[in-house]
Amino acid sequence: MDDPFQIIDEAGNKVGKAPRLKRETLLRMYRAIVSTRAFDDRCMKLQRTGKIGFSIPNRGIEATSVGGAAALDAATDWIAPHYRDFAMMFYHGISLEGMFDNMFGNCDDNAQGRQMPVHFSFLEPIKWMSISSPLGTQIPNAVGIADAMKLRKEKGIVLTTFGDGSTSTLGFHSGLNWAGVKKSPVVFLCQNNQWAISCPSEKQTMSESYAIKGEAYGIPGVMVDGNDVLAVYKVVSDAVKHARSGGGPTLIEAVTFRMGGHSTSDDPSRYVDAALFEKWEKRDPLTRFRKYLIDEGHLTDESAAAIETETADAMMAAAKVAEGKPRPKLGSIFSDVFEAMPKHLETQMEECISHFSDRDEAVNEKGEFPL
Ligand SMILES: Cc1ncc(C[n+]2csc(CCOP(=O)(O)OP(=O)(O)O)c2C)c(N)n1
Numbered sequence: 001m002d003d004p005f006q007i008i009d010e011a012g013n014k015v016g017k018a019p020r021l022k023r024e025t026l027l028r029m030y031r032a033i034v035s036t037r038a039f040d041d042r043c044m045k046l047q048r049t050g051k052i053g054f055s056i057p058n059r060g061i062e063a064t065s066v067g068g069a070a071a072l073d074a075a076t077d078w079i080a081p082h083y084r085d086f087a088m089m090f091y092h093g094i095s096l097e098g099m100f101d102n103m104f105g106n107c108d109d110n111a112q113g114r115q116m117p118v119h120f121s122f123l124e125p126i127k128w129m130s131i132s133s134p135l136g137t138q139i140p141n142a143v144g145i146a147d148a149m150k151l152r153k154e155k156g157i158v159l160t161t162f163g164d165g166s167t168s169t170l171g172f173h174s175g176l177n178w179a180g181v182k183k184s185p186v187v188f189l190c191q192n193n194q195w196a197i198s199c200p201s202e203k204q205t206m207s208e209s210y211a212i213k214g215e216a217y218g219i220p221g222v223m224v225d226g227n228d229v230l231a232v233y234k235v236v237s238d239a240v241k242h243a244r245s246g247g248g249p250t251l252i253e254a255v256t257f258r259m260g261g262h263s264t265s266d267d268p269s270r271y272v273d274a275a276l277f278e279k280w281e282k283r284d285p286l287t288r289f290r291k292y293l294i295d296e297g298h299l300t301d302e303s304a305a306a307i308e309t310e311t312a313d314a315m316m317a318a319a320k321v322a323e324g325k326p327r328p329k330l331g332s333i334f335s336d337v338f339e340a341m342p343k344h345l346e347t348q349m350e351e352c353i354s355h356f357s358d359r360d361e362a363v364n365e366k367g368e369f370p371l
Pocket residue numbers: 084133134135136162163164165166167169193195196197258262
């Protein structure tokens with residue numbers, strides 16, 4: 001396959017034709033990358049101080065997420081995401097407080113604390129399919145959403161994302177096969193960050209790339225430099241146009257690197273050579289895009305630093321608010337499955353609440369369940 005497509009090289013120099021984007025859009029992309037990094041830092045601190053249970057580091061892969069998200073039309077399109085896609089939420093302006101509500105699993109969390117942290121579910125301001133832990137399951141779901149929109153003659157397309165390891169799941173193969181046959185309006189974005197927890201790409205596949213896997217399903221495969229936000233934007237935009245005009249799906253492999261652990265429970269120094277981190281640090285998507293924006297006159301060192309400070313402050317403030325909110329009501333363990341709760345569940349719920357109400361410290365007077 002060809003070398004990954006690039007517009008900004010590793011040193012931040014323009015080496016290809018940049019897409020025509022408004023300054024406002026370029027800065028929105030930049031802010032989304034900065035926000036993701038700041039959110040990551042805050043979540044790592046919150047986890048290390050025992051305030052939240054878990055997070056998924058996103059450092060290094062932010063340009064892939066932002067480039068993909070920016071190619072969508074929020075009025076019509078869906079995202080069926082991977083769990084390592086925080087920057088897509090920041091690009092589309094999903095509420096920061098809502099994201100922290102999920103990290104703390106508090107009473108305002110859309111999932112009411114019934115999902116792990118980072119398993120965000122939102123319907124505004126972009127249609128965002130709730131994140132699911134079992135790998136690859138979002139892929140056939142995305143194809144189903146895409147086909148449903150096609151049957152209804154709607155204009156929308158679906159962008160679904162997943163890691164390199166997820167290409168070994170049944171969901172990947174059945175999803176691509178079906179989409180190839182049906183010409184479903186879907187874009188498959190593989191975030192090849194080179195690792196599936198401790199399993200490196202060399203042990204994941206004997207294919208010469210992940211993009212080439214599309215060939216088996218009659219789907220075009222494209223490789224892009226996943227640390228180059230403009231290049232990712234360009235290839236995803238082309239694939240979106242292709243899908244919207246009835247041309248069918250595209251498989252995109254964004255080549256990037258996970259600059260941290262798999263999760264806050266992982267220690268990558270046990271299996272990633274330190275030299276690899278040094279090599280990829282030089283390709284950092286944030287410093288690269290910042291240099292490009294400064295060269296193009298959209299940012300200065302000062303305005304870039306101001307965005308970083310302002311963003312870090314916003315993270316602190318939103319995390320504090322979310323931390324201060326009560327836990328979800330104990331009864332929420334039973335709700336939201338049936339439109340009308342069946343009698344046996346109602347009985348179990350009442351028994352559960354009355355069981356815990358004996359313990360003053362467990363349930364407060366509003367039936368909430370503070371820790
Ligand atoms: C079906 C399934 N198998 C195994 C796991 C355990 N697991 C969680 S994350 C992960 C690695 C996934 O790697 P990849 O798809 O490359 O995404 P990345 O975490 O690198 O972003 C594994 C094996 C799971 N969640 N689901």
